[in-house]
Amino acid sequence: MEAKIKYVDEIFHFSGKWEMPSLCGIQIRKKDNGTLVILTELYEQNPGSSVTGMIEAVATEVVKHYGIPPETAVFIVHNPERSSHHEFFAETFYYARLKWDGEKYSYPEWEKTTEASVEV
C-alpha cells in the first residue's frame, strides 16, 4: 500500500527523533500574503519519524533550508490516501498552526481542513 503522491515536488530530508534520518514530501507555493508549505507523510518510504510527530522541528528546518519568511508561512500536513478501506488510512489534510519565537517553531495546534484549502 504505497502512498499516493499528489502534492510532492521534492523529497525533504530531515533529522527525525533521535537523529533518525527521515523524509517527507514537500511542495512550496508562494502566495500573495505568505508561503504555503504542504508536507506529505510518506509512510513506508520514510525510514524515520513522521512529520506529524516532529512538526515543530520539521517546519523550522524547512523555513531555514528554503529561506522562507517564517512569520507568514502556513503549513499543511497531508496524509495521503493508501488504497485501504480502513478509515485511518483515508486522505486527510491538517493545518499545523505554529508559533515562531525568532529561532524556531513551537506549540503546534492542529486544525483539520480539506483538500480545497490546498488550492485556495
Added chain:
Amino acid sequence: MILRLIYPKWNKLEGQTHFNLPPLGPSVMAAALPEDVTVDFIDENVQELNYDDPADLVGISVMITAQIKRGWEIAREYQARGKQVIFGGVATMLHAEETMLHTDSVFLGEAEGRMEEVVEDFRRGQLKKLYNFMPHPPDIGIVGPARRDILNQDLYYHKGIRMVDLFQASRGCRFSCYPCAVSFLGGRNFRPRPFDKVAEELATIDNNRLFIVDNSLAQDRDWLKDLFRMMIPFKKNWCSHTIDDDPEVLDLAAQAGAWYVYQAVIDSSDFIRERIKRYHDHGIAVEATVLLGMDNQSEDDILRLIDFLLEVNLDLAEFTVMTPFRHTKAWDDMERDGRIFDRDWDNYNAGKVVFKPLKMSPDRLQELYNYAWEQFYKDETQEQKMFKLIMRVIERERQQGTYRPPRKDLVNTSFGKIIGR
C-alpha cells in the same frame, strides 16, 4: 563486575489466562556484553527483587509500555542505594525523554557492538546520560545467539510444561501498520539474519517449542522459503506472527514446524475467512489477534466481528483495545485530534481504553472488549483451548520422536509458584 539486569513486572490483563514467557530482550543484550561482565538477571514477573543483592551497575530492560513506570520505581530504589542505573529496550526507546528524568543513563538502539563502550564508560566513572545508536543499527551479521543461560528456565514452566522460547530470525519491518511502533524501533528496513547465524542459535536452544518473534513472516518470500527449508531438520515446533499467504510458503512452514500463527483479524471479510482456512488446510492452527476500537469500527461492526470469530473455527483468539502507543500513526492522529485522555502508562496494556473512540464512547468500547472475551470463551475456556493446542504439538512431537514429557518435579508449580494439582 556484576550487572544486575532487571525485567520489571507489569499488571496482567484481568480475566485472561496468565502466563510468562522467558524474555528475549535481556538475553540478547547480555550476549553483547564483554565476557568479564557477570549478569545477574531478575524477571520480576516470576522472581522477587532484592535491592540489596550485590550489583555494580543496574540495567533495566523494558519491552512494553506498561513496564516503564515500574522500571522508574526500581531505578529510584537503586539510586537511593548509590547505584547507577541504565535503561534499554523497546519501551525505553518509546519513552526516552521521560525515562532520562528517572535514571543515570539511557541506551537507545540495538546492543550488538555497543556494550563495550558503555561498560568501559561505567568503569571509568563516565557513564553517559544518553547512548543513542538508533540511527546506526549494527550489521545484522554480528547478532549472535541470545544468552538464555541468564534465565532461570525452571521459572517458565506451568504444571511441568515448558513455555516456548523466543527466537528471532530477522529484525526491522518494511510495513507501516497503523497501531505499530516497530518501524520506529527497528527501522523500516527488513534485516534478515544470515542463515548460518540462525542455525547456530537454533542449535543452542534446548527447547522443542519456539515463538519466532519476527515482526512479520511475510516480508521476503524467497528468504522465507529458504528459512523454512533450513529449519526443517531442527524439528522445532513454533508459533509466529502472520506467515506469507502463499501455498508453497505455507507448505514449507508446516514442514518446518509451524504450530500456530497469530493472525490479525480486523474484519469479517471472506478474505480473512479464506486465510484462516488456508492455514488450517496446512495443519497450522490460528490464534486471532483482534483489535477493537479502530476508527472504522462501530458497535455493530464489533458485535458482527465477534459472531464471525465464533463461526470461522479459530483455535484461539486474543482481544485487545486499540492503544495509541508512542511513535505510531495512531498516536499522531489521536494526539493531533485531542482524543487521548489517559497518559498513565500503566494503563497502556491494550486492555484499557485510553482514548476517545470515533464511533462509540470509551465506556462502551470497554464493555465490548469484555464482552468479546466472554463470548468467545463462553463454551470452552481459554485454558481448555490452549490445552488442545498443546495436545496437537505433543502428538506432532511424538511422531517426530522429539516429545519430552512434563517435568515431574515442576508439575505442582506454575511459573515458580507452588499450586494445587
